[in-house]
Amino acid sequence: MWQCQGVSRTVAPAGAVRQGSLRELNLALVLDRIAAAARPPSRADLAARTGLTRATVSAVVEDLIAGRLVSEADPTPRNGAGRPARGLVLAGDGPAGLGLEANVDYLAACVVDLAGRVRHHTVLRADLRPLAPADALARLVGLAAAARADAADQGLTLAGAALAVPGLVDDAGLVRLAPNLGWRDVDVPALLAGHPPLTERVDGVPALVVDNEANLAALGELHAGVAGPASFLHISGEVGIGAGIMLDGTLFRGARGWSGEIGHIPVQPDGRPCRCGGRGCLEQYAGQEAVLLAAGLAGADLPADTAAARLTELAEAGDRATLDALAEAGTALGVTVAGVVNLLDLDTVVLGGGYAPLAPWLRPPVLAEVSRRVLTAAWSPVTVRPAVLGSEAAVVGAAGSVVRRILARPAGWLAHRR
Amino acid sequence: MWQCQGVSRTVAPAGAVRQGSLRELNLALVLDRIAAAARPPSRADLAARTGLTRATVSAVVEDLIAGRLVSEADPTPRNGAGRPARGLVLAGDGPAGLGLEANVDYLAACVVDLAGRVRHHTVLRADLRPLAPADALARLVGLAAAARADAADQGLTLAGAALAVPGLVDDAGLVRLAPNLGWRDVDVPALLAGHPPLTERVDGVPALVVDNEANLAALGELHAGVAGPASFLHISGEVGIGAGIMLDGTLFRGARGWSGEIGHIPVQPDGRPCRCGGRGCLEQYAGQEAVLLAAGLAGADLPADTAAARLTELAEAGDRATLDALAEAGTALGVTVAGVVNLLDLDTVVLGGGYAPLAPWLRPPVLAEVSRRVLTAAWSPVTVRPAVLGSEAAVVGAAGSVVRRILARPAGWLAHRR
DNA sequence: GCCAAATAATTCAATGACTGAACAAATAGC
DNA sequence: GCTATTTGTTCAGTCATTGAATTATTTGGC
Numbered sequence: 001m002w003q004c005q006g007v008s009r010t011v012a013p014a015g016a017v018r019q020g021s022l023r024e025l026n027l028a029l030v031l032d033r034i035a036a037a038a039r040p041p042s043r044a045d046l047a048a049r050t051g052l053t054r055a056t057v058s059a060v061v062e063d064l065i066a067g068r069l070v071s072e073a074d075p076t077p078r079n080g081a082g083r084p085a086r087g088l089v090l091a092g093d094g095p096a097g098l099g100l101e102a103n104v105d106y107l108a109a110c111v112v113d114l115a116g117r118v119r120h121h122t123v124l125r126a127d128l129r130p131l132a133p134a135d136a137l138a139r140l141v142g143l144a145a146a147a148r149a150d151a152a153d154q155g156l157t158l159a160g161a162a163l164a165v166p167g168l169v170d171d172a173g174l175v176r177l178a179p180n181l182g183w184r185d186v187d188v189p190a191l192l193a194g195h196p197p198l199t200e201r202v203d204g205v206p207a208l209v210v211d212n213e214a215n216l217a218a219l220g221e222l223h224a225g226v227a228g229p230a231s232f233l234h235i236s237g238e239v240g241i242g243a244g245i246m247l248d249g250t251l252f253r254g255a256r257g258w259s260g261e262i263g264h265i266p267v268q269p270d271g272r273p274c275r276c277g278g279r280g281c282l283e284q285y286a287g288q289e290a291v292l293l294a295a296g297l298a299g300a301d302l303p304a305d306t307a308a309a310r311l312t313e314l315a316e317a318g319d320r321a322t323l324d325a326l327a328e329a330g331t332a333l334g335v336t337v338a339g340v341v342n343l344l345d346l347d348t349v350v351l352g353g354g355y356a357p358l359a360p361w362l363r364p365p366v367l368a369e370v371s372r373r374v375l376t377a378a379w380s381p382v383t384v385r386p387a388v389l390g391s392e393a394a395v396v397g398a399a400g401s402v403v404r405r406i407l408a409r410p411a412g413w414l415a416h417r418r
Numbered sequence: 419m420w421q422c423q424g425v426s427r428t429v430a431p432a433g434a435v436r437q438g439s440l441r442e443l444n445l446a447l448v449l450d451r452i453a454a455a456a457r458p459p460s461r462a463d464l465a466a467r468t469g470l471t472r473a474t475v476s477a478v479v480e481d482l483i484a485g486r487l488v489s490e491a492d493p494t495p496r497n498g499a500g501r502p503a504r505g506l507v508l509a510g511d512g513p514a515g516l517g518l519e520a521n522v523d524y525l526a527a528c529v530v531d532l533a534g535r536v537r538h539h540t541v542l543r544a545d546l547r548p549l550a551p552a553d554a555l556a557r558l559v560g561l562a563a564a565a566r567a568d569a570a571d572q573g574l575t576l577a578g579a580a581l582a583v584p585g586l587v588d589d590a591g592l593v594r595l596a597p598n599l600g601w602r603d604v605d606v607p608a609l610l611a612g613h614p615p616l617t618e619r620v621d622g623v624p625a626l627v628v629d630n631e632a633n634l635a636a637l638g639e640l641h642a643g644v645a646g647p648a649s650f651l652h653i654s655g656e657v658g659i660g661a662g663i664m665l666d667g668t669l670f671r672g673a674r675g676w677s678g679e680i681g682h683i684p685v686q687p688d689g690r691p692c693r694c695g696g697r698g699c700l701e702q703y704a705g706q707e708a709v710l711l712a713a714g715l716a717g718a719d720l721p722a723d724t725a726a727a728r729l730t731e732l733a734e735a736g737d738r739a740t741l742d743a744l745a746e747a748g749t750a751l752g753v754t755v756a757g758v759v760n761l762l763d764l765d766t767v768v769l770g771g772g773y774a775p776l777a778p779w780l781r782p783p784v785l786a787e788v789s790r791r792v793l794t795a796a797w798s799p800v801t802v803r804p805a806v807l808g809s810e811a812a813v814v815g816a817a818g819s820v821v822r823r824i825l826a827r828p829a830g831w832l833a834h835r836r
Numbered sequence: 837g838c839c840a841a842a843t844a845a846t847t848c849a850a851t852g853a854c855t856g857a858a859c860a861a862a863t864a865g866c
Numbered sequence: 867g868c869t870a871t872t873t874g875t876t877c878a879g880t881c882a883t884t885g886a887a888t889t890a891t892t893t894g895g896c
Binding site for chain 2: 873883
């Protein structure tokens with residue numbers, strides 16, 4: 001169940017606040033409360049929860065219903081004496097978000113509706129490394145067009161798109177470095193400019209956001225339907241190791257959007273040389289290639305998800321070398337994670353990506369290191385758990401990030417429809 | 419020059435937005451623009467910059483002037499034809515913030531006015547370690563009362579207070595752990611409840627906020643008057659090593675307010691045992707005691723600021739052991755900092771606290787490690803610089819954090835005065 | 837079956853903050 | 867002295883929320 005990105009704290013507004021701003025803000029407030037409700041709330045419930053009068057809530061809800069953002073739920077349960085309440089839910093036939101992903105050996109497209117349901121999901125297996133970025137993106141545009149058509153058949157309108165890539169992406173969508181794709185300074189928006197638009201244009205929702213895969217996977221995990229903390233460290237273990245840092249439902253992005261490169265935190269300062277130019281990086285101890293090497297599988301050249309499956313099989317079969325390799329990787333990971341927890345005060349660590357199927361073996365050493373080294377572990381233990389979502393986390397997170405923006409500013413969508 | 423904490427992004431409001439919310443938000447907007455201006459802006463300037471009409475700006479400014487938040491500057495420079503503009507500045511005779519600090523060997527009180535000027539600053543030298551928390555706080559209340567009287571003599575009204583302590587503080591002001599003070603689970607607000615109020619009560623400004631010293635020092639540094647980035651890692655090197663993580667003018671606090679314990683990031687996983695129970699923590703390589711030990715000064719039992727001064731003297735005199743000790747500490751610090759920069763994408767590192775006077779010797783090895791290990795250093799170099807503020811950074815940051823809250827919600831102050 | 841109580845949702849006139857156009861204030865240049 | 871320009875104020879209109887009254891709809895008691 002997606003919600004918009006947190007709530008406004010006490011800060012100065014970004015610009016003039018006008019008469020019309022009232023309705024815009026209250027549209028967002030009411031929509032957010034509907035999204036966050038455990039059961040479909042009535043207008044009277046919403047009035048009580050928001051502090052707005054029932055008259056105002058009725059007017060706001062009327063707009064939301066007219067704009068296909070909200071619908072009345074049925075049937076209505078009986079509550080004893082009094083007029084029956086009409087529950088309100090997010091509509092499944094209005095706007096939706098388009099998520100896209102370009103990863104080492106697959107392209108993916110996904111449509112998530114306002115209520116958070118995945119309404120379309122396509123994966124195209126392909127080795128992207130030999131492809132020029134423009135060619136890879138052209139194929140992705142094909143996937144996007146098919147997704148858009150399918151969504152339209154289902155009565156949905158795509159309101160914006162987000163693309164997940166495994167690398168450093170700045171705020172303008174420039175992919176500064178994605179080593180696993182072989183991309184360097186790839187201007188994705190510019191390369192896509194010659195193609196037809198991916199979605200409708202909606203005020204307040206960017207046509208395309210390009211974001212780091214680990215960040216979007218963390219976002220997907222946040223909304224995966226499990227009630228859990230809104231603050232956690234989500235680690236995607238692949239060839240590279242990326243992290244999404246989630247605090248109170250908001251992604252920490254860093255000064256330029258390049259945060260989360262946990263795989264290049266030194267775990268042994270004078271240790272193994274790393275492709276980044278440093279020594280002793282976590283990636284050299286807990287990254288996919290390091291684990292395969294330690295397990296005696298070096299040179300197998302397995303695709304990313306096959307590598308994790310292979311390691312899982314061997315571990316389940318009790319293969320000594322594999323178990324030892326995972327223990328060593330888990331210990332290195334745990335040392336790094338403990339430091340990160342001391343620095344960032346996050347009390348949940350989610351093992352995602354290639355680490356998710358390996359969690360039974362990685363979790364014990366991570367927990368041991370965390371328990372030993374985290375200052376606050378004695379009175380506030382750290383949870384380490386596998387991710388709920390699998391390889392679809394990033395593309396679902398990407399689509400969901402669009403939904404989040406619509407929910408944060410429903411007035412933009414309503415203006416588009418008029 | 420203090421400003422409030424950033425500007426509102428596109429998020430749902432925290433509660434109902436009412437007719438009166440318009441004026442509240444526009445008061446904050448106009449006041450923030452006055453605070454941020456390089457030269458005193460006129461009403462017409464503010465209208466152009468905010469997008470509000472001149473009529474509205476005049477009405478808002480009239481409220482701000484009546485509330486002693488803003489005053490008209492004089493003399494007025496001539497601009498050619500047209501009515502002379504009246505520049506507007508933050509008032510120096512209205513509300514102010516009270517900052518307090520309890521550190522290992524001193525207590526301090528500080529008053530910062532709305533324009534960011536320090537109007538009162540007192541330091542009381544004392545060894546706090548033998549004192550019970552209640553006794554230390556009682557002495558601090560004495561300092562606060564004197565500061566309040568002095569402020570009143572200067573025509574200022576204290577609108578709130580913030581206390582800096584060197585430890586883990588949660589959002590309710592409970593000091594979970596401050597090893598250097600010997601404090602564990604100290605409920606500061608409860609201990610202060612029996613004393614008279616420190617300041618006036620102003621809606622929207624907490625009576626007392628207790629916060630981590632490193633966080634508040636970072637806040638002080640942000641506003642120290644140098645034009646610089648609003649995102650940086652501010653490291654306070656003392657017995658313990660704490661960090662304030664500043665992103666776009668907002669402090670990262672973690673899930674429970676316990677962030678910044680950079681001294682307990684492992685730099686050698688199987689290295690020296692640490693008092694926290696782990697091994698190889700940065701503090702054992704770059705903390706004050708480790709540096710003193712490596713320089714041959716172990717057992718000298720020097721007060722914190724004297725230790726840094728002593729090390730500085732020896733380094734300036736070319737003492738081999740000291741120079742080597744600082745190089746080793748700088749290298750360990752640099753390894754950790756590089757990892758932190760890769761994780762958090764911060765492009766400026768500020769050496770504060772006991773590290774500030776030692777920056778000439780620490781900076782080169784830190785820079786070397788950062789240049790080698792930070793993924794993005796090749797195209798976006800990391801700046802490493804000494805802090806502008808000295809030991810007063812935390813107490814000034816504490817007072818300034820109150821000013822920030824007033825600026826963010828001037829309506830609370832205006833309501834108080836009516 | 838009717839009435840009273842209870843709860844949900846709508847109607848309607850009043851309020852307050854911003855707007856845009858007009859006006860007033862103050863200067864420089866011809 | 868008049869015009870052009872810029873700053874700041876005045877004033878009637880607009881709009882979104884409010885609070886009280888009204889309408890809609892149910893249950894339970896007589």
